[in-house]
Amino acid sequence: MITRGSGARRKKHSEIIKNTVLAGIGDNIQSEKIKGRIFTGFCVIATFFGIVSLASLLVYVFYDAAGWLDLQFLTSAPSRFAEKAGVYPMLIGSIFVVSLVAVFSLPLGVGAAIYLEEYAKDNFVRRLIEMNISNLAGVPSIVYGLLGLGLFVALLDMSHGIIIVGAFTLTLRVLPIVIVSSQEAVRAVPVSHRYGSLGLGSTKWQMIRSVVLPEAVPGIMTGMILALSNAMGETAPLIMIGAATSIFTAPRGLFSSFSAMPLQIFAWSDFPQEGFRHGVTPAAIVVLLVVLLIMNGIAIYIRQRYSNKKR
Amino acid sequence: MEKENIEEERDVSEPATILDVSKLNFYYGDFRALTDISIKILRNRITAIIGPSGCGKSTFLRCFNRMNELMGETRVEGEILLKGKNIYDSDIDPVRLRRNTGMVFQQPNPFPKSILDNVVYGPKMYGLRNKQKLTDIAVESLKRAAIWDEVKDRLHVSALSLSGGQQQRLCIARAIAVEPEIILMDEPASALDPVATIKIEDLMRTLAENYTIIIVTHNMQQAARVSDYTAFFMMDENRSGMLVEYGKTDDIFTNPEDKRTEDYITGRFG
Numbered sequence: 001m002i003t004r005g006s007g008a009r010r011k012k013h014s015e016i017i018k019n020t021v022l023a024g025i026g027d028n029i030q031s032e033k034i035k036g037r038i039f040t041g042f043c044v045i046a047t048f049f050g051i052v053s054l055a056s057l058l059v060y061v062f063y064d065a066a067g068w069l070d071l072q073f074l075t076s077a078p079s080r081f082a083e084k085a086g087v088y089p090m091l092i093g094s095i096f097v098v099s100l101v102a103v104f105s106l107p108l109g110v111g112a113a114i115y116l117e118e119y120a121k122d123n124f125v126r127r128l129i130e131m132n133i134s135n136l137a138g139v140p141s142i143v144y145g146l147l148g149l150g151l152f153v154a155l156l157d158m159s160h161g162i163i164i165v166g167a168f169t170l171t172l173r174v175l176p177i178v179i180v181s182s183q184e185a186v187r188a189v190p191v192s193h194r195y196g197s198l199g200l201g202s203t204k205w206q207m208i209r210s211v212v213l214p215e216a217v218p219g220i221m222t223g224m225i226l227a228l229s230n231a232m233g234e235t236a237p238l239i240m241i242g243a244a245t246s247i248f249t250a251p252r253g254l255f256s257s258f259s260a261m262p263l264q265i266f267a268w269s270d271f272p273q274e275g276f277r278h279g280v281t282p283a284a285i286v287v288l289l290v291v292l293l294i295m296n297g298i299a300i301y302i303r304q305r306y307s308n309k310k311r
Numbered sequence: 312m313e314k315e316n317i318e319e320e321r322d323v324s325e326p327a328t329i330l331d332v333s334k335l336n337f338y339y340g341d342f343r344a345l346t347d348i349s350i351k352i353l354r355n356r357i358t359a360i361i362g363p364s365g366c367g368k369s370t371f372l373r374c375f376n377r378m379n380e381l382m383g384e385t386r387v388e389g390e391i392l393l394k395g396k397n398i399y400d401s402d403i404d405p406v407r408l409r410r411n412t413g414m415v416f417q418q419p420n421p422f423p424k425s426i427l428d429n430v431v432y433g434p435k436m437y438g439l440r441n442k443q444k445l446t447d448i449a450v451e452s453l454k455r456a457a458i459w460d461e462v463k464d465r466l467h468v469s470a471l472s473l474s475g476g477q478q479q480r481l482c483i484a485r486a487i488a489v490e491p492e493i494i495l496m497d498e499p500a501s502a503l504d505p506v507a508t509i510k511i512e513d514l515m516r517t518l519a520e521n522y523t524i525i526i527v528t529h530n531m532q533q534a535a536r537v538s539d540y541t542a543f544f545m546m547d548e549n550r551s552g553m554l555v556e557y558g559k560t561d562d563i564f565t566n567p568e569d570k571r572t573e574d575y576i577t578g579r580f581g
Contacts, residue, residue, distance in 0.1 A: 192420040196482070198381060200433045200489060201410030210436065211422055 058289075064282035073283055077248040078264065082275025085268075087284050092250035093163070093243075093258035094232060095291065100167035100254075101174060101231045102224065108171070109178025109227075110213075110220060116179075117186045118208055130183075137176035144173040145240025153241060160242030164254040169237050174227035181226065185219020186212055214306060221303035225296050232292050235262040261288045329354040329492065329523050330375065335389035337367075337374060339382075344370045346551040348389070350542055357515060357524045359534035359560065362544035363575065367552020368527045371544070372495050375525065376412040377405040393493075410437070413486030413522075417498040419478035421470035421485070426462050429470045429481055433489035448488050455521075456484035457514050476507025483514065487522070494518065496526040500533065512537045531576060535564050543572045 076086025112133075120126045148169030153160045189212045197207040238260055239245070245267040247259040261284060268281045330352035337345035345367050352358050360368045373379045374391060377398065390397045398408055410433075421429050430449040431439075439445060449466070453459040458480040462473070470481055479499060486494060496515075500508040515524055515537055528534050534541055541564070542557040556563060556572045567573045574580055 190420075192416065192418060193422055195378065195381070195414075195416065196420040196422065196485075197432070199376065199378060199409060199414035199416075200436070200485065201406055201408075202436050203406050206436050210432070215423060 061282045061285050064278045065286045068279040068283040069286055073280070074287070078246045078268075082271075082273055082279050085276075085280045087261065087264065087280075087287055089247050089250040090259050090261045090264040090284075091287060091291070093247070094260045094262075094288070096163055096251055097166045097170060097238075097258065097260060098228055098231050098295070100163070101170045102228055104167065104171040105175050105178045105227060106220075106224060109175055109223070110182045112175075112179045113182035113186055113220075114208060114213075117183050118204070118212070133176050133179050137180060140236075141173055141234055142236040142240060144169060145237030147172060148237060148241045159255065161244060161257050162255050163251050163258050165241050166238055166243055166258060166260070169241050170231045170234055173234060173237055174231050177227040177230065178220075178223050181223025182216065182220045185216035185223070188219060189215045217306035218303045221299045221306075225299045228295055228299070229292055232288065232295070233262055235260075235266060238263060261291075326353040326356055328352065329394060331390075331392040331395075332374075333390050333392070335371075335374065335387070335391060337370060337379070338386040338388075339370075339379075340384045343549065343551045345374070346547060346549075346553045348552075348554050350554060350557050352523065352525060353540065354523050355519060355521075356539040357519050357526065357537055358540045358542065359538035360525065360527045360542050360544060361529070361531055361534050361575075362552075362555075363546070363580070364529065365550075366544045366546045368529075368544050369497050371552065372497055372525060372527050375493065375495055376409045376414055378409070378414065380405065410489060411491050411493065413489065413491040413494045415479070415482050415486055415494065415496045415499045418502050419475055419482050421473070421478050421481050423469065423471055425467045426470050426473070426481060427466040430484050430488050432485060437489070449484075452484040452488040453481075455487055455518070456480045457510065457517070458484060474507070476503045476510060479503060479507070479511060480514065483511075483518075487518070491522065493523045493525065496524065498527055498529065501529065508533070531564075535560060543567075543569075543575060545571060545575075 073086050074091065075088050076084060077089055078087075079085045116126060116130060120129075148165060149160070152158045152165045152168055158165050193211050193215065194207055197211045198204075202210070243263060244257060244259040245263045247257060251258040265281055265284045265288070268276045268284065271277065328351040332348055332350045332352070335345055335348040336343060348371065360371060362368055370379060374387070375398075379385050387399050391399065393408075393411075396403070422432065424432075427446075427449055430452050431445045434445060434448050439448075450459065453462060458477060461477060462468075462481075470478065473481060479502075483494075483499075500511045503511065512533065515526070518524060519539075526534075526538065538560045540558065541560045543555045543563065544552050545555050547553050556567060556569045558568075563572065564576060567576060
């Protein structure tokens, strides 16, 4: 008499599975591999779609801009004549405004993020605030232009079309982006590091200052890159607050009138002459892209310096 | 045999009580996590807290430096007297308490900074700025934590480049750099390999000469190897932690008074 031990039971069980459950299914490894390859192919196409579109735009722009992009272009004021036209006042205006946006939005955005993440109780009110902030990131920028017009120019009686009003308006526009990405960055700091600091007898603020913030810098910088790139390209809000589409002198101070590069690009692209449409417009676009690149490079450098400490 | 020799080198007279817990009841919200704990922790001794999972050992440990309060709504009934003063009195600043009570966690948690910056983090935070003094403190702490030789050439390298065992010893160095009286260790070696574990255990015995150590461990052999006194905790029928038995480690492990202690130690459960 063969006694059935658990070994025999297990063997019988696996045979049941093999013979009944898996019996009719057959070997699907080959078809699954094919499906995998199709999916991978689709992903590659999707990637290249984006790259090729962007690349062809850049090639087209750079090709047209060649020959028009020179020192004279960078240092002259706009003109009726394409050959004499330059982008200098707008270049200064854009850099000036976006620098101010950086100065304003960084402390406000990081401060809000720290408050929401570290100090505010996790209740309905806080979640409501967070939801509203992320919704604000999606509000069309022209609405911010209206806000800036109504708040700064009408209510606070500031002059329209001046640097400081442009900077305030664009700060409002990009603030939700900075807050959301900074909050994510702060949240990503592991709780074990926080306890480590508090266990050593730090106050909450010391913990934030010396552990949380340094670790959150890479994420915060990523948010700033996004925010400032947005600010650089903003056209509608600046038009609403009264910035000129074209101006002949560079702004001198916070209360000077100004124009920005996207506005000038928009204006030039409308002129009928070839020299404007296929000459100075692409050249100005190139200048805008290069400034963006330099700005992003600075932020990436700061981000690298702080994330190197992790290795 | 080795343990007896070390006993002779230390103060053989009756050790003083440094922490006097009396009728401690701890609540997370409405849930009573600890029931009527009364125990006297002795100065310059290693006290192990053992017991099955979930019986409140770590919660109890965190009562000594009031870290539980950072984890939600908590309530404490009863007292913990540190050298005669109740640490839950309203005029006690938890931050100041934590400066006197170092903590080492189960998972090593060095900051993503350099080794040196990790060790001097505490003193720097307390306002010490003199670079020479900070370095002296760092060297002394790293030596006491038995890791100096391994890191002396790379103090400015990231702490994350160290192995797990080294990171844990770095965390110990970081904790002792602020000269606490008490060091709380929550399963400090459970995430480490056996070789690193032995190093940590050896380290504990040397540290006990200068500090009072309370260690939570689910490893009974470790408790028997390392500690002078052992407290055995269990969950009661309401899932609340209670102290079953407390005494000299030798007595607990060779001749426990309570049957539940004996069952746990002999492996009948837990």
